[in-house]
Amino acid sequence: MDLFYKVRQHVLNELDSMVAAGQLPTGLDMTSVTVEPPKDPLHGDMATNAAMVLAKKAKKNPREIAEILAKRLSNVDVVENSEVAGPGFLNLRISIKAWQSIFNKILELGSSYGQTGLGKNLRVNVEFVSANPTGPLHVGHTRGAVFGDALAQLLSFAGYKVTREYYVNDGGSQVDTLARSVYLRYLEAHGQVVAFEDGTYPGDYLIPVGQALKHKVGSDYVDKPEHYWLDEVRKYSTDAMMKLIKDDLSALGIKMDMFFSEKSLYGSGKIEEAIENLKNKDLIYEGILESPKGKKIEDWEPRIQTLFKSTSHGDDVDRPIKKSDGAWTYFAPDIAYHFDKIGRNFDQLIDIFGADHGGYVKRMNAAVSALSNDKVKLDIKLTQLVKLFKRGEPFKMSKRAGTFVTLRDLVDQVGSDVTRFVMLTRKNDAPLDFDFDKVLEQSRDNPVYYVQYASARIHSVFRRAKEAGINFNEDQVSNKTFCEITHDAEIKIAKKLAEWPRLVEISAKTHEPHRIAFYLYELASDFHSLWNKGGENDELRFIQEKDHEVTFAKLAMISAVLVVISSGLGILGVEPVTEMN
């Protein structure tokens, strides 16, 4: 189904025969042999580096190997011709028939085209967002949310069993602060005048929570000491915040499979269990950390703490898991949480953190490496900050100044599709400029419209075809070769579509969903280009009133484009539209 894969298999077969014929030594590692589209189309349709990769080990001149391989490959049906170029590249020209058959295959496979089964049903846990349950999600969380969801979707498309997971930080002191802040709003709902001191959350979003609490418990908590109400109010408040956050996520079309409570780790022996595991590996000890050099800490004094020997697994310094008063640091439940994930038999873990958590990558990797005996791989992806712009000017978010931009504000103003696509049209580790006005006022600048417009145009053609009395049904395509598709611009589409399965694999392997977005843009560009050529050259118009055979072939072609666009947008979580408005 994947033409590149197929050709690579041919190359590997021929290399094997060369080994059998004594033209190459035995025992060569073929894994780095690739078959790729060359950057310059003049070089052909595909190129293989086989000769250059093998030359050194085989102790032969790369061009010599390439010559032999070229001769052998010329007997393969899909290869039109092959020639050696440059230092030993082998350029292959693929028969037009092979390109024409792409459309057929895509329509037969439908949305499963590109699902190459790379993941082999391996179980992957993608943890993302995991924002503190103390308020609504803001713009910074949005990027991680979109990235994580698209990555999860991509991996699942590529054949992995994916669990989307949210780690709820409901065990630290920040949820006590939340509870106290809600309590103030509760008193306010009872008519009291309250002051929000430093260290409390003054945001308006807690007003309805305080009111709802009043409806629930009446005046029971009024003027009572903290120990009387704290536990209940904390639980009530975090539940309310998680409800808020779930609603925020669903505004972006994101649904988690699992919410894991940090609090559930305390008092259940789970933290102790994880630490015990490390202790058995001789990785826990009592010690004193040195003061960080170059950074002044006012009241620094050496203290004995319980430390995790993370340096034995690649970290720079050992990390404390207990504070000097004997309480766990935040790192301890994090270790236990990842231990739990390992215990749930995931083959691969992915964490998506904001850039401000970059300092925790090494210690988490060390912990997972130690806990799983290097069996489970943890990949931590950092999403860099989103810089917001208004009217071309950067502006900072501040709760006090009222310039706090929530995820909800963003989605309400620019929509889920634009938010998602814009944030995915960037590598995760590059900072992202998000200009509100540009996105709002000049929507034509958004690549998402460009791709959706292609989808809309295709639907438009089908509407026209129907009016012209041409019925196109995908069931009718089987075993047809569309020899009517011959123009360069059309074959270019076929070539682009042929890249799709490879692109899915690369994106999934590298955990880089942005590649999907860029690919879709390129595919849309090829399509728009062909569309406009129909203005100059009647033969390139999709609907040929007089020739239903040709029309049928062309409709099959654009239908195949639509299949891939739909799959791609599906991965990104963007709606493929049928018309623009």
Added chain:
RNA sequence: GGCUCCUUAGCUCAACUGGAUAGAGCAGCCGACUUCUAAUCGGCAGGUUGAGGGUUCGAGUCCUUCAGGGGCCGCCA
């Protein structure tokens, strides 16, 4: 001071984990609406990939030194 990410065209970004002459969009200039919706297309111009060194058949990509920028650095999660 340490760790980490980044630096590619005037601007915003790609470049298929090491491949051939580094590509798009925007901005600029020229051109295409009697069309299957011009939210589109064609063309021109734009580069010492921050700087130096190294690894090899081959480097924007890997290693190293330096410069500049973001983020982080015990008892906050």
